[in-house]
Amino acid sequence: MPSISKKGQLMPQSPIRKLVPFAEEAVKKGKSIYYLNIGQPDIKTPKIALQAVKDSKIDVLAYSRSEGSETYRQKIANYYKKHDIIVEHDDIIVSTGGSEALLFAFGSIMDVEDEIIIPEPFYANYNGFSTASGVNIVPVISKIEDNFALPPIEAFEKLITPKTKAILICNPGNPTGYLYSKQEIQQLAAIVKKHDLFLIADEVYREFAYDGNTHYSIMQESSLENNAIVIDSVSKRYSMCGARVGCLVSKNKNVIQTALKFAQARLSPPTLAQIASEAALETPQSYFDDVIEEYVERRNTLINELQKIEGIKVAKPKGAFYCIAELPVKNSDDFAQWLLEDFDVDGETIMVAPAGGFYSTPGVGLNQIRIAYVLKKESLIKAVNILKEALKVYKD
Known part of the structure; x- marks a missing residue:
């Protein structure tokens, strides 16, 4: 059989996307998922950008x-x-x-x-x-x-x-x-x-x-x-x-x-x-003012809720819409997969990004996760509660 390149073998999987098959299987089983794993904002795209494509008069x-x-x-x-x-x-x-x-x-x-x-x-x-x-x-x-x-x-x-x-x-x-x-x-x-x-x-x-x-x-x-x-x-x-x-x-x-x-x-x-x-590029500043205000509220909500959970250490972001949380677990890859396969609260669970893939030093960050606070505040509160309940029963 022809062989795969060494480069291809060394190419790492995305820690953000590699759990997608487990999430898809969880949805098939009827679970609802709060997606905290990927930086896909739920903020609406400026209408001016979408309208420009609709109005374009392109023949070729x-x-x-x-x-x-x-x-x-x-x-x-x-x-x-x-x-x-x-x-x-x-x-x-x-x-x-x-x-x-x-x-x-x-x-x-x-x-x-x-x-x-x-x-x-x-x-x-x-x-x-x-x-x-x-x-x-x-x-x-x-x-x-x-x-x-x-x-x-x-x-x-x-x-x-x-x-x-x-x-x-x-x-x-x-x-x-x-x-x-x-x-x-x-x-x-x-x-x-x-x-x-x-x-x-x-x-x-x-x-x-x-x-x-x-x-x-x-x-x-x-x-x-x-x-x-x-x-x-x-x-x-x-x-x-x-x-x-x-x-x-x-x-x-x-x-x-x-x-x-x-x-x-x-x-x-x-x-x-x-x-x-x-x-x-013609988007008014008011759009960004509103977006930043929303993200600050989401950040504060997320950090406040995480800090209530015993054993969690979290850094407070100054920008973007991510944070790293350190959990009382040995391996966040296993924990993240378990959340999708074996855990839910009233039919709901969460998807997080294991943070080991955000390091290149082997063995570092294995007990950390990245959370993207791209959900509304109410959803973030529910998601953190699921995390809290999961940590009560999870065994490494």
Whole structure:
């Protein structure tokens, strides 16, 4: 029999999606599930974006430019200017989701066996992207006791080798909800300048900053003109996950020219989704004000309910819509599967994301889960109650 590639064998399963078959089976058995495992907002997509697709007068659904339409990129640049990020449209390459933008970045700046330093826990698909690119992740652990703040900069310094090409952060963070401060960004800026590295920031949750905090982009650091690469997406900002439109942003012309070659190889980003995404840029600030208010209430509800459960430790998010909770169990993979297969409260159960898959260090995070608070407050209260009752009877 023909063999599967080593890369394919090493490709990790998604900790977010691998439990889907168990959830589907639970539904077939008549259970209702509160889905806390995936960052799919229930917030409605702006009508202006959906209407733009309906109103489009397209006779031929043609390819767009490989870097994305010029009008859309110009409007993205104007959007960034409103956030004190000064870039031009030709500093931007539109991608098929933020995922493709990150793959473009990896392909443009790293070769096989090169290294990238990432604070963990991190977005689980970073493991997959690195495997697909033949790149090695070098983790630096942030701790729940510190609310997942940036690890000491000395910890990064110790990990830098001749193979190190970049540091990658997610800000605000998935899965932690941590929002890096301006001071922390400047510490990272100093170390990448010192060692001539790239600093990649996944900023898809930029709008979601709470408690009076504001997001500070790596693109606001003028010293990083040749070092900064931003990954962005419309998925969470406008509740348009299915659009699959993102972008790579950098003022380093060599990065953009190289990433464009990868973009040309896949031809173009989706045309209709670009139309929707361009229109979404006209979404009024009131939309975001309402969304942020809703997420803050959901976060507070979730954290308050979790803190009532004996044995649970939880970090309080400053942004995005995720949190990490540490449970009194040995293996959250087994626990999450058991919740779907063998447990319910009045026919209802929950689906969570085991957090071990958000680390690359073996054995770390096995007693943690990621919760996405993308459900209404009433549903979150019911979901946490199910978790509480489950922990009373679960045996490792």
